[in-house]
Amino acid sequence: MVFTYKTTSGDTLTKVANRFHIRIEDLLAANKEIPSSHSYLYPGRHLLIPDNASSTKRKKxxxxxxxxxxxxxxxxxxxxxxxxxxxxxxEQIGQSVMKKPLWLFKYGRGQKKIFLTGTWHGNEWMNSWLLMNFLKTFIKKVNTKAPWLGYSPHKLYQDATLFIVPLVNPDGAELVQEGLSKGHSHYEQVAAINDGWSDFRHWSANINGVDLNHQWPAGWKEEAKTSPKQPWYRHYGGASPISEPESKSIYLLTMKEDFSHVLAFHSQGQEIYWGYRDMEPKVCKSLAERLASASSYHPVKTAASAAGFKDWFIKEWKRPGFTIETGIGKNPLPFDASLEMWLNNVPLILESLTFPSFSPPLDKWEKE
Structure with missing residues (x-):
C-alpha cells in the first residue's frame, strides 16, 4: 500500500529511504517531481512512499x-x-554563528592530551561520523579490554586523554546536507554568495561565508592576498584572523589545554601534512611516516596554502600538528568512501595515541 510521509527538519532523501527501508531509486520513481538524488527535502513536503517499503531492517x-x-x-x-x-x-565549548552547540568529548586518564577535530569545512561532514564512531568503538574496546588492530585501547586510555571536537562547522554541514530554505536566518547572504543556485554540496565555509581553516594567524596576511576578498563559499579567511565564533572556540580551548599534538581531519588527497615553514619539530617527519605506514596515506611536509589550524598550532606551540586528508575525489564524499576512510583512519588514530608527549617544555623538541 502506498502512503504519504510529511517531511520534517533534517530529512534528506537518504534518511527517508533508510527509515522506510527502500531504495532511493524507488523513492524517486514514486515522486517524479523530485529531479535527482541530490535534491533537498524541505520541511512540510509530502512524499509518496512506495508499497515495497519494508518493516525489515536492511543490511547496511x-x-x-x-x-x-x-x-x-x-x-x-x-x-x-x-x-x-x-x-x-x-562539554560545550562554544556555539556556531547560528547558535548550534560546539561539543567537546574528553576520554582517557593519561596526562598526554591529544586533540582531534573534524568538519572544518561543511562538505567534509563525513569526518564527524568518523571521529564519533571511532570514539564509541574505542570506548567499547577499553571497557572490554579487547585488542584493536594490534593496539591495546585500554593501555592507550591509561596513557592519554583524547579531546575530540567532531563538528567544528555545524552550520556549514547543515547547509550542504539540507539546503537553504526560505526561512533560513542567513538566506539572503547565502543565496547571494551562491548566485541563486540551490545546490550547496560545494560549500566549505561557515554560514558567514568564512573558511574556518583559513582563519589562523600563521601566514594569514599572505594567504589573504590570493584568497577571496569578501564572504565566499570557500577560502575567504575573514576580515581578520579568528573572527568567527567557531574559530574562537577552538582557539580558546587550545590556549587553555596543554595539547601534546593535534590532528585536524579534512577530506581530500589521502595525504598527511606535517610541517609549517620549518617551525615544526624535526621529529614530525618520522611521526608522519608512522601515520602513513598505519594508514597507507602519503606524508607531505606542507600544503600549497597557509593560515590553517595545524599551521598555527605548530607556529604557536612548536609541537607536532597534522592535517589528515581522509578521502579522495569530490566533496562531499560518497557513502561508499566511508569503508576506506574507516579502515585507513582507525589505525592512524590509534598510532597517534602511541606518540610520546610533547607538552613540556615548549622548546624541548625544536632541535630534535
Missing part, C-alpha cells in the same frame, strides 16, 4: 549510510551521556 552496505550532522551528533551525545561512562566528559 557501508559503515556510513546517511548524512551525519549536528542532529546525529546530538543523538550520540545524549546516548553517551546517558551511559555514565567512566573517563568520559562532554
Amino acid at each position: 552496505l557501508y559503515p556510513c549510510s546517511e548524512e551525519y550532522g549536528w542532529r546525529e551528533l546530538e543523538n550520540d551525545r545524549r546516548l553517551l551521556q546517558s551511559q555514565t561512562i567512566k573517563g568520559l566528559k562532554v
Whole structure:
C-alpha cells in the first residue's frame, strides 16, 4: 500500500529511504517531481512512499549510510551521556554563528592530551561520523579490554586523554546536507554568495561565508592576498584572523589545554601534512611516516596554502600538528568512501595515541 510521509527538519532523501527501508531509486520513481538524488527535502513536503517499503531492517552496505550532522551528533551525545561512562566528559565549548552547540568529548586518564577535530569545512561532514564512531568503538574496546588492530585501547586510555571536537562547522554541514530554505536566518547572504543556485554540496565555509581553516594567524596576511576578498563559499579567511565564533572556540580551548599534538581531519588527497615553514619539530617527519605506514596515506611536509589550524598550532606551540586528508575525489564524499576512510583512519588514530608527549617544555623538541 502506498502512503504519504510529511517531511520534517533534517530529512534528506537518504534518511527517508533508510527509515522506510527502500531504495532511493524507488523513492524517486514514486515522486517524479523530485529531479535527482541530490535534491533537498524541505520541511512540510509530502512524499509518496512506495508499497515495497519494508518493516525489515536492511543490511547496511557501508559503515556510513546517511548524512551525519549536528542532529546525529546530538543523538550520540545524549546516548553517551546517558551511559555514565567512566573517563568520559562532554562539554560545550562554544556555539556556531547560528547558535548550534560546539561539543567537546574528553576520554582517557593519561596526562598526554591529544586533540582531534573534524568538519572544518561543511562538505567534509563525513569526518564527524568518523571521529564519533571511532570514539564509541574505542570506548567499547577499553571497557572490554579487547585488542584493536594490534593496539591495546585500554593501555592507550591509561596513557592519554583524547579531546575530540567532531563538528567544528555545524552550520556549514547543515547547509550542504539540507539546503537553504526560505526561512533560513542567513538566506539572503547565502543565496547571494551562491548566485541563486540551490545546490550547496560545494560549500566549505561557515554560514558567514568564512573558511574556518583559513582563519589562523600563521601566514594569514599572505594567504589573504590570493584568497577571496569578501564572504565566499570557500577560502575567504575573514576580515581578520579568528573572527568567527567557531574559530574562537577552538582557539580558546587550545590556549587553555596543554595539547601534546593535534590532528585536524579534512577530506581530500589521502595525504598527511606535517610541517609549517620549518617551525615544526624535526621529529614530525618520522611521526608522519608512522601515520602513513598505519594508514597507507602519503606524508607531505606542507600544503600549497597557509593560515590553517595545524599551521598555527605548530607556529604557536612548536609541537607536532597534522592535517589528515581522509578521502579522495569530490566533496562531499560518497557513502561508499566511508569503508576506506574507516579502515585507513582507525589505525592512524590509534598510532597517534602511541606518540610520546610533547607538552613540556615548549622548546624541548625544536632541535630534535
